[in-house]
Amino acid sequence: MARRYVSIKEVAARAGVSFQTASKVLNGGNVRVSAETAARIIAVAESLGYRPNTVARSLVQQSTATIGLVAGDITDGALSQFVVAAERTARGHGHAVLVGNLAEGGEDGAAVVQMLIDRRVDGVIAAAPQLEGDLQVAEMLRRYVPAVSLHHVPGGGVPLVGSNHRAGARTATEHLIQLGHTSIGTVTGPFRRHVVRSRLHGYEDALRAAGIEPDEDLAAEADWTPGTAAAATRLLLERDRRMTAIFVHSDAMAIGVLSALALAGRRVPADVAVVSCDDMPFAPYLTPSLSSLRVPFGETGRAAVELLLRSIAGEPAPESTVRLPVELIVRDSCGGRGASTSPPYLTSSSASPAHREKQKEDS
């Protein structure tokens, strides 16, 4: 247990120079020091295991090289992909990431942001739809620290990064329409969420473009969990027996939707076609394999951090939302690949798994 940090003064003393000189050699840039002296200092530093104290450095430089990340539910695969990518890019740029996970409802949003500000993070990334309506948090992000947000911030003033959910939803719905469906339901996230409304708009756009008038009864709200999604599905089935397709707002919910359909004796895609959003890694392996909109969470995380770092560096933020493209991945659950009218497990749907498998951390 060494557990004591060696300071630059000790290095300097052992090298026979002033600590400031050592500082210049070790951490500063190009300074006028003789080659031998520099070499000596470096040698001593190495032998002593010197590591600059970033805390002290932060104090004088008035910058911590740290960004704060206030996160909603990381447990959600989508957000976690975002977070991982964000942290890695930040680290790639020499920045560390301080995270705060909100309580379930996000009621501690202001406290979390305050804690990040108190720790003098150089900027904050907000990735928590729960905070969409939080005026206090919005004000903090606007005034006290450079910020980038993944979700809508009331009052604006904070650059946004995200995907074009409206376009994505439209694409998904159009695909179902092309397959001949005319009674298309949707299982959504909470209506009050921006993403959800965008997707509903995209869904309606597609329907109207095809001359189908959207029916309120065909939209059922859930809360992103499989359980509520299953309940929403049952509701849809009760309301309209003729419904032959469902557009689901997340893969996790799609699991619940598939479950409810199975329990109701509806075959997928023969009786009901399903398209979802997120394209989580498990999507190809559900039964039937799940068609889904691929949302570039990793890309988004990277983009958010890069935007934030530029903003910290003083570059003006873009006035409009940075939008990343989504892409529809067609698999069996929508029947768009010409598979199955028979139950999926009797189909030798060769193409479904195995492709695009991410070689995972082999933990």
Place this chain on the structure above:
Amino acid sequence: MARRYVSIKEVAARAGVSFQTASKVLNGGNVRVSAETAARIIAVAESLGYRPNTVARSLVQQSTATIGLVAGDITDGALSQFVVAAERTARGHGHAVLVGNLAEGGEDGAAVVQMLIDRRVDGVIAAAPQLEGDLQVAEMLRRYVPAVSLHHVPGGGVPLVGSNHRAGARTATEHLIQLGHTSIGTVTGPFRRHVVRSRLHGYEDALRAAGIEPDEDLAAEADWTPGTAAAATRLLLERDRRMTAIFVHSDAMAIGVLSALALAGRRVPADVAVVSCDDMPFAPYLTPSLSSLRVPFGETGRAAVELLLRSIAGEPAPESTVRLPVELIVRDSCGGRGASTSPPYLTSSSASPAHREKQKEDS
């Protein structure tokens, strides 16, 4: 854009006292200052929006009230549950959490830990099985900073927190045996992982206790992804047509296993019973609903942080691993609830979904 922090000196000046006195009032404990003076200082501080600079505080106190978390794949639901709980507990104790997400293979382990140490975190939590064999990281955790680990650390010296995977696997396997299965396969994580070996031992314990000699051919390795798990399942099916049950090492992999079984025309649980590990939120909603060992990831995160904080405070660490209990949740996939010989979606398996649904952050 205010974006300039007010220091205690400004507060003190406006209140007409020395900054040290202001410090005592605002941040120190019980000091001898008259009530009026104190009130005045506090009033000024509030009106100016003073917030103590934690960076400066850290410098003098030689403690950052921050813990580092080196994480393997957060994208994995299990780990993310752990991380969220850990961060929340840490925050509850006034500590912030700095995260570092390893690269896929964990090859940047030392770099990540070094980065945390450079930032002078008070302690480190290692939650990355990829690092199990990393001697360099092990040495760092042992010498430079108080640490707690979720995974085995070569050479020891770092307190461990985790679940009793061997006992859990034994329980799961015993359950399958009780249901009458005698040819029980297993789809595992990478063999070189400690957890995996523990679970294999538990699995073999149960078999031997029932007088069944474990068969190497019945253990197929995967890498925690549904894709490799599906492949492993196909392998098992080829090797032994009589196999009637599979013990899977994670719910994510179970998705792949179910997929492969469906494609092979085997019904679950009628032809093959499946029990898995993790009990992720989606487990009740797979078709059929998945029996799984509930592993207390949240509890583990909390325990890890509490142990670490005690260790930081100077308490001696426990010499043995802190072990949290796992619990078998029986659902339809193992047939242990007396459900279905018919395909699951024809069964009105009423009990499966809806119970124990965590009301999720309604993001």
Place this chain on the structure above:
DNA sequence: ACGGTCTAGGCGAACGTTCGTTCATCAGGA
């Protein structure tokens, strides 16, 4: 009138850096 004891608050130092300025030495040119 004098010493002692509180009380309220001041003050210096330290934490480990960075940054800009100053200083000493030396060589070369006039």
Place this chain on the structure above:
DNA sequence: TCCTGATGAACGAACGTTCGCCTAGACCGT
């Protein structure tokens, strides 16, 4: 010989705190 300019390195100040010791004055008892 003296001045000039490099060159190499030292030095002081500052960043915003905490911590412990010091002190001015008030009050008290004798």
